[in-house]
Amino acid sequence: MEVLMRRSLFFMMFLALCLPVASMASMAQSGLRTEGDVASASGAYEAEVPVNSQADSDRNGALARALGNVLAKLSGDRSVMSRPGVMQALRNAKDYVASYDYRQDQSTSAGGAPSYRTILVARFREDDVDGLISALGLPLWPQPRPKPVIWLAIDDGSGPRLVTVQQANAARPLLNRAIERGYKLGLPSGSAAEQALVGAIWRQDTAAVARASARYAPPMQLIGKLYRDGSGWVADWVFVDGGKELNKWTTKDSDARRAMASGADGAADALVRRYAKAGAATGAAGTYTIVVLGLNSAEDYMRLAAGLRETAVVRNVTPVRASGDRLELSLELTTGLAGLNRMLGDNGVIAPTAPLALPVPIDETNPSALPPPPSNEYRLR
Numbered sequence: 137m138e139v140l141m142r143r144s145l146f147f148m149m150f151l152a153l154c155l156p157v158a159s160m161a162s163m164a165q166s167g168l169r170t171e172g173d174v175a176s177a178s179g180a181y182e183a184e185v186p187v188n189s190q191a192d193s194d195r196n197g198a199l200a201r202a203l204g205n206v207l208a209k210l211s212g213d214r215s216v217m218s219r220p221g222v223m224q225a226l227r228n229a230k231d232y233v234a235s236y237d238y239r240q241d242q243s244t245s246a247g248g249a250p251s252y253r254t255i256l257v258a259r260f261r262e263d264d265v266d267g268l269i270s271a272l273g274l275p276l277w278p279q280p281r282p283k284p285v286i287w288l289a290i291d292d293g294s295g296p297r298l299v300t301v302q303q304a305n306a307a308r309p310l311l312n313r314a315i316e317r318g319y320k321l322g323l324p325s326g327s328a329a330e331q332a333l334v335g336a337i338w339r340q341d342t343a344a345v346a347r348a349s350a351r352y353a354p355p356m357q358l359i360g361k362l363y364r365d366g367s368g369w370v371a372d373w374v375f376v377d378g379g380k381e382l383n384k385w386t387t388k389d390s391d392a393r394r395a396m397a398s399g400a401d402g403a404a405d406a407l408v409r410r411y412a413k414a415g416a417a418t419g420a421a422g423t424y425t426i427v428v429l430g431l432n433s434a435e436d437y438m439r440l441a442a443g444l445r446e447t448a449v450v451r452n453v454t455p456v457r458a459s460g461d462r463l464e465l466s467l468e469l470t471t472g473l474a475g476l477n478r479m480l481g482d483n484g485v486i487a488p489t490a491p492l493a494l495p496v497p498i499d500e501t502n503p504s505a506l507p508p509p510p511s512n513e514y515r516l517r
Contacts, residue, residue, distance in 0.1 A: 175237040175257040180209055180279060180318060181265055184257045190238055195256065196230060202258040203229040203265075209318030210269060211415075212277035212408030214401065221272050221421045221449070221470035228448055232260045232268065264448070271449050271471050271479035273415035277408055281319040284356035284375070284403060286310065287345050288396075289337045291363040296334050300326025309393040313400035319407070321358065321400065324349075337361060342376050355379070358403045362396055371395040375403045382406035419472015425456065426473070428463045428486055430516040437463075440516055443485020449475055473512065486514040 177184040183205040187198045204226055208216045216222055239255040269276060288307060289296040299307050301323040314321045324330045329348065336344035338361050349357050359374045369392040375383040383406035387398035431437055440463070444453050452468035469476055477488055490513065 175239045175255075177257050177259075179259075181206055181262050182257065182259045183209075184239070184255050187238075187254050187256045189254065195236070198256040199229040199233060199236070199258055200226040202256065203232060203260060205316070206260055206265060207269065207274065209316075210265070210276060211274045212318065212404060212412050213275060214317065214404070216274065219272065219274065221418070221475070222274075224421060224451055224470035225268060225272060225448060227451075231446075231448060232264045234259045234261045267479055267481070268448050270416070271418060271475040273418035273471070273475065275408070275412040275415050277318065277412040282354045282356055282407070283320045283322050284354070284358050284377075285322045285324060285349050285352045286358045286360070286399070287324065287333065287337050287349065288358075288360045288362065288399070289334045291361070293364055296338055296361065296363070298324070298326065298331050298334050298337070300324050300330070302326055307396065309397040310399050313397035314404070317400055317404040319404060321403070322352065324352070340372065340374050342374055342381060343379075346376060346379055358399055360396075360399050362392065369395040371398055373399050373402050375406045377406070377410065382410060416474075416478070418475030418478070421470050421472070423466055423468050424473055424512065425464060425466050426512045426514055428465060428514045428516055429461055429489070431458075431461050431463050436516055440485055447476070447479055447484065449479050485517060487517055489513045489515050 175184075183202040185198045185201045185205065187194045204217055204222070207222065208214055213219070217226075236256060236258045239257060241253045241255055243251050243253070245251050286299070286307065288299045288310070290299060290306070291297070304311065304323060307323065311321055333345060333348050336348075337359055340359060340361075342357070342359060345357055345359050346355070349355070355378050357376045359376065360371055362369060362371045364370075365388065368388060368390045371387045371389075373383070373385050373387070374381060383402050385398075385402050387395050389395040389398075428440060431440065441453070444450050444465075444467075449470045450467055451470060454466040454468075456464040456466055458464070467476070471479075473488075480486065
C-alpha cells in the first residue's frame with residue numbers, strides 16, 4: 137500500500153511540474169495614466185524596446201530584450217548577454233515583469249511620409265531582478281551614479297566649436313547612449329571662458345580642462361573631439377576621474393552619431409572597471425541531481441513543485457525516484473547550485489542541509505552517474 141501511495145505522489149509531482157505557468161495575459165499592464173501621458177522607461181529597472189506588434193509572441197521576445205537591457209544597465213557590462221546563464225534566464229523574462237505598456241512613436245521618412253513604430257515599455261520587479269543578478273554572479277554598478285561633464289568640440293569643416301547645454305540636441309546621440317548604459321552626462325553652461333577652452337580640448341590637455349571643470353561636480357570629465365576624416369568621422373576621447381586618466385580611445389565611423397555615442401560607452405566602461413562590485417561565483421550552468429528530504433504528503437509534493445517552478449534559475453525539473461520521505465530530482469539550472477541557493481535565499485521552498493561546494497554538472501552521456509554527494513541534499517521548508 138505504501139509503495140502504491142509513493143508512486144501516486146511521485147506521479148502527482150510529475151504532473152505538477154508539467155503544469156503551465158500563469159499566462160502573461162493575466163498580468164495587468166502599467167498603472168493608470170491620465171490622458172496625454174506617454175509611456176516611457178525612466179528607472180534602472182525599466183527598459184523600452186521596439187516590437188512588430190502587440191501579439192504574445194512578439195511581446196515575450198521583447199520582454200527578454202528589455203530584461204537584457206536592464207541587466208546591462210545594473211551590471212554596467214554591455215557584454216552581459218554573453219555571460220554564462222544569462223541567455224537562459226532571459227527566456228523567463230516574463231516572470232520578472234511588474235508591468236508593461238506600449239507607445240507609438242511617429243517619424244517622417246526621407247520622402248516626407250509619416251511612419252510609426254510600436255515601443256514596448258517594461259518595468260521589472262526590483263527584488264526579483266536583484267536576486268537574479270546575485271544568482272548569476274553578475275557585477276553590480278552601485279547607485280546613485282556620477283554625472284560626468286562632457287567637454288566635446290566638433291569640427292564639421294568650419295573649425296572646432298564647443299557643445300554646450302544650449303546645443304544639447306547636437307549631443308543627443310551621446311546623451312541618450314549614456315542613459316541606455318545606466319548613467320547621465322552633463323554639458324557645460326557655455327561661458328566665454330569655457331568657449332575659449334576649445335583649443336585645450338582639441339589637443340587633449342586634460343589638466344586645463346579639469347581646471348575649467350572645477351565648478352562642476354563630480355570631478356569627472358569626458359573630453360572628446362569629433363571631426364571629419366575623408367567620407368567618415370573620427371572621435372578621439374579621454375575620460376578623467378579626479379585628475380586620473382581612466383580611459384583613452386578613438387572611434388571611426390561613417391555615421392557621426394555613432395562615433396559620438398561611443399564616448400558614452402568608453403566612459404561607462406571606465407566607471408564600471410573602477411566602481412562596480414564583482415559578482416560572487418555561482419558555479420556552471422548545467423543539469424544537477426539533488427535529493428529533497430521531508431516530503432510526507434501530497435501537499436508537500438505540490439508545494440515543492442510550485443516553489444521550484446517559481447525559482448528563476450530553474451529551467452526544468454525532472455523527478456528521478458522517490459523513497460520514503462526522499463525525492464531525487466534532476467534540475468536543469470542556468471547557474472550552479474551556489475547560484476540556486478542564493479536565489480532561494482531564506483524564503484525558498486527548500487534549504488540545503490549542509491554547506492555547499494561547487495559540483496560539476498552531470499555528464500548526461502554517462503547513464504551510470506554516481507549518487508549525489510551530501511552537499512546536494514536539501515530539506516523541504
